[in-house]
Amino acid sequence: MQDSTLNAPEISLSSAASHEEHPDLRVFGLLTFLVSESLMFGGFFASYLVLRGAAAVWPPEGTEVELLVPTINTVILVSSSFVIHLGDTAIKKNNVAGMRLWYGITALMGAIFLAGQAYEYLTLGYGLTTNVFANCFYLMTGFHGLHVFIGLLLILGVLWRSRRFGHYSATKHTGIEMAEIYWHFVDIIWIILFSLLYILTLF
Amino acid sequence: MTQLETSQITTVVTEHELHQRWKWYDYFTFNIDHKVIGIQYLVTAFVFYLIGGLMAMAIRIELNTPDADFLDPNLYNAFMTNHGTLMIFMWIVPAAIGGFGNFLVPLMVGARDMAFPKLNAIAFWLNPPAGALLLGSFFFGGSQSGWTAYPPLSLITANTAQTMWILAIVLVGTSSILGALNFVVTILKMKVPSMQWTQMPLFCWAILATSVLALLSTPVLAAGLVLLLFDINFGTSFFKPDAGGNVVLYQHLFWFYSHPAVYLMILPIFGIMSEVIPVHARKPIFGYKAIAYSSLAICVIGLFVWVHHMFTSGTPPWMRMFFTISTLIVAVPTGVKIFGWVATLWGGKIRFTSAMLFAIGLLSMFVVGGLGGVTLGTAPFDLHVHDTYYVVGHFHYVLFGGSVFGIYAGIYHWFPKITGRMMNETWGRVHFALTFVGTHLTFLPMHQLGLQGMPRRVAMYDPQFAGINHICTIGAIVLGISVLPFFFNAIWSWLYGPKAADNPWDALTLEWTTSSPPAIENWEVLPVVTHGPYDYGRTVEVNQTVQTASI
Numbered sequence: 001m002q003d004s005t006l007n008a009p010e011i012s013l014s015s016a017a018s019h020e021e022h023p024d025l026r027v028f029g030l031l032t033f034l035v036s037e038s039l040m041f042g043g044f045f046a047s048y049l050v051l052r053g054a055a056a057v058w059p060p061e062g063t064e065v066e067l068l069v070p071t072i073n074t075v076i077l078v079s080s081s082f083v084i085h086l087g088d089t090a091i092k093k094n095n096v097a098g099m100r101l102w103y104g105i106t107a108l109m110g111a112i113f114l115a116g117q118a119y120e121y122l123t124l125g126y127g128l129t130t131n132v133f134a135n136c137f138y139l140m141t142g143f144h145g146l147h148v149f150i151g152l153l154l155i156l157g158v159l160w161r162s163r164r165f166g167h168y169s170a171t172k173h174t175g176i177e178m179a180e181i182y183w184h185f186v187d188i189i190w191i192i193l194f195s196l197l198y199i200l201t202l203f
Numbered sequence: 204m205t206q207l208e209t210s211q212i213t214t215v216v217t218e219h220e221l222h223q224r225w226k227w228y229d230y231f232t233f234n235i236d237h238k239v240i241g242i243q244y245l246v247t248a249f250v251f252y253l254i255g256g257l258m259a260m261a262i263r264i265e266l267n268t269p270d271a272d273f274l275d276p277n278l279y280n281a282f283m284t285n286h287g288t289l290m291i292f293m294w295i296v297p298a299a300i301g302g303f304g305n306f307l308v309p310l311m312v313g314a315r316d317m318a319f320p321k322l323n324a325i326a327f328w329l330n331p332p333a334g335a336l337l338l339g340s341f342f343f344g345g346s347q348s349g350w351t352a353y354p355p356l357s358l359i360t361a362n363t364a365q366t367m368w369i370l371a372i373v374l375v376g377t378s379s380i381l382g383a384l385n386f387v388v389t390i391l392k393m394k395v396p397s398m399q400w401t402q403m404p405l406f407c408w409a410i411l412a413t414s415v416l417a418l419l420s421t422p423v424l425a426a427g428l429v430l431l432l433f434d435i436n437f438g439t440s441f442f443k444p445d446a447g448g449n450v451v452l453y454q455h456l457f458w459f460y461s462h463p464a465v466y467l468m469i470l471p472i473f474g475i476m477s478e479v480i481p482v483h484a485r486k487p488i489f490g491y492k493a494i495a496y497s498s499l500a501i502c503v504i505g506l507f508v509w510v511h512h513m514f515t516s517g518t519p520p521w522m523r524m525f526f527t528i529s530t531l532i533v534a535v536p537t538g539v540k541i542f543g544w545v546a547t548l549w550g551g552k553i554r555f556t557s558a559m560l561f562a563i564g565l566l567s568m569f570v571v572g573g574l575g576g577v578t579l580g581t582a583p584f585d586l587h588v589h590d591t592y593y594v595v596g597h598f599h600y601v602l603f604g605g606s607v608f609g610i611y612a613g614i615y616h617w618f619p620k621i622t623g624r625m626m627n628e629t630w631g632r633v634h635f636a637l638t639f640v641g642t643h644l645t646f647l648p649m650h651q652l653g654l655q656g657m658p659r660r661v662a663m664y665d666p667q668f669a670g671i672n673h674i675c676t677i678g679a680i681v682l683g684i685s686v687l688p689f690f691f692n693a694i695w696s697w698l699y700g701p702k703a704a705d706n707p708w709d710a711l712t713l714e715w716t717t718s719s720p721p722a723i724e725n726w727e728v729l730p731v732v733t734h735g736p737y738d739y740g741r742t743v744e745v746n747q748t749v750q751t752a753s754i
Contacts, residue, residue: 043427
């Protein structure tokens with residue numbers, strides 16, 4: 001009997017109201033998800049290093065990588081991370097037009113990156129099944145390309161919502177922030193990929 | 204607080220149409236209420252439990268005699284593979300994390316729902332197609348390479364079935380990752396402000412540790428399975444040694460997830476134990492902080508022990524040593540928990556309810572299984588009994604005696620909260636007695652079989668093992684019968700059982716402060732935490748605090 005009186009909850013106005021506002025919930029969720037995603041890429045990186053460690057010649061003859069296009073691609077992708085940040089800065093100053101401009105440029109850069117990757121695939125002269133190096137190369141860059149594509153869709157979604165519904169302002173810009181974080185993530189993964197698949201094959 | 208403020212809150216809340224209940228058909232739709240999703244998880248998991256159990260029955264009947272006279276060996280392999288896969292991925296993980304986690308975590312931390320309700324529903328609805336893929340693979344020969352799907356075997360058996368298996372596991376894995384991130388955000392960000400970290404129920408600590416583990420390890424399995432999928436279907440050779448691939452690589456990727464998966468299955472169960480034992484022993488839990496931190500310790504150490512599954516895979520001696528030691532270290536936080544529960548029972552006013560019986564049964568089982576794990580974690584002994592029935596006996600003690608007993612304990616404990624009706628205690632005892640006897644009868648002799656050298660995963664065996672196998676089969680039939688009183692009891696009580704009070708066990712955690720079953724938005728006003736979750740015997744003191752606070 002005493003127990004049940006103990007369980008009677010106290011009523012408080014502050015705690016009832018506090019649940020409604022969780023502004024940072026979605027960003028925190030995205031970060032948690034990206035931790036998980038990096039572990040998946042980590043699985044691919046580790047596999048690549050194990051396979052490379054066991055091989056006598058790496059990459060095997062006939063499957064050398066071309067450096068020109070991917071280097072240009074890298075420069076474009078890395079700079080796009082700065083461009084997208086300008087968009088985020090713009091919306092925080094309530095500059096919607098500026099945000100659209102910078103996000104539009106980022107989307108364009110992302111599209112150029114994907115086009116460059118497609119060009120690279122078509123001109124390399126070997127395919128997915130040629131040898132273990134080619135397996136890793138196409139699978140890992142392909143997987144990353146898929147993530148760039150998703151990031152591109154997010155940015156286009158932001159632009160569309162901004163134009164169609166007039167979303168986003170200096171006080172409400174969580175969606176913009178999330179697209180930016182995702183884009184940075186894709187960029188960081190690419191830097192690791194570029195080091196592993198391209199630069200380290202030179203040594 | 205003045206009277207006026209209180210009445211204002213009530214008005215606001217009535218507009219939210221509180222105290223409504225879901226209709227039966229709401230449970231078959233894309234519902235975003237965490238309680239509905241929890242029940243969906245639990246019921247689906249129990250369906251797969253029955254299917255997996257029937258497969259186990261078929262396997263044991265086959266093994267009753269040394270010849271393959273009941274099942275065709277290929278079908279035996281498919282049953283063996285899918286029994287393991289279903290029980291791990293479609294039963295224990297969804298029931299323990301998805302079911303109990305979804306139903307209880309928001310209630311326990313005082314939230315109205317999970318952080319991302321729609322994502323939560325998506326995570327659940329990935330499960331039925333995964334189950335359909337697994338069962339559908341039987342039309343294509345069935346996946347036959349065991350639940351580990353080691354190449355090169357998985358590359359040469361029924362390819363379509365194996366691909367379906369991979370897709371099923373990737374779906375379940377995605378579900379698990381989405382669920383885990385939801386739990387992490389809910390627990391870290393949506394705990395009511397009045398609840399201190401040291402007032403959070405131990406079940407939430409366990410789910411937090413589980414979720415971190417799932418977030419870190421599941422994606423690596425996904426990576427490995429994607430590589431396997433490409434090897435099977437698109438002509439790559441990641442795991443084909445003759446073309447520069449590496450089979451042991453798969454084992455690393457696989458066990459980097461699948462060893463932590465053991466803790467994914469057992470940590471939520473540890474959480475359930477930490478709730479059930481103090482409530483039914485009427486005592487504060489012994490060593491709250493030690494139990495909470497040991498969950499986190501298991502989560503961290505659990506990520507560094509996976510190679511103990513690979514002692515026979517050509518692992519170099521230094522690696523065997525490292526992973527033997529790290530494996531044995533996991534026994535320390537686990538032991539901390541066990542001692543905490545035993546010390547809680549010590550001198551408590553124990554009520555031998557069905558939930559408590561299963562909790563105590565779990566303790567005894569888990570000590571046997573855990574000690575078996577210590578022996579297996581030691582490289583020299585593992586080399587001797589590797590891939591024998593000793594291993595089968597060990598992990599069934601941990602997974603059946605550990606996880607399944609825990610899920611039953613949780614069901615008996617929270618059934619009144621989930622359904623609003625009490626379960627029949629007499630049938631609960633019958634269920635417990637049959638399960639307890641059946642588990643020992645089935646799995647204890649398997650240790651002896653293994654020490655004598657009977658290999659696992661085969662349909663035919665040397666006649667010298669026939670006697671002990673016969674005992675195991677009898678035990679398995681007892682286990683098979685044991686689910687009948689449970690299902691009868693659960694269904695009957697859900698429909699016609701006596702109405703449950705809001706707090707039938709006099710528990711102190713937040714979920715018991717709502718009605719049974721909880722209304723759609725859990726509370727009219729969010730509760731304020733004034734005492735720890737297990738503060739039994741401090742009633743007077745706490746009551747005074749409450750009174751002082753309300754003045």
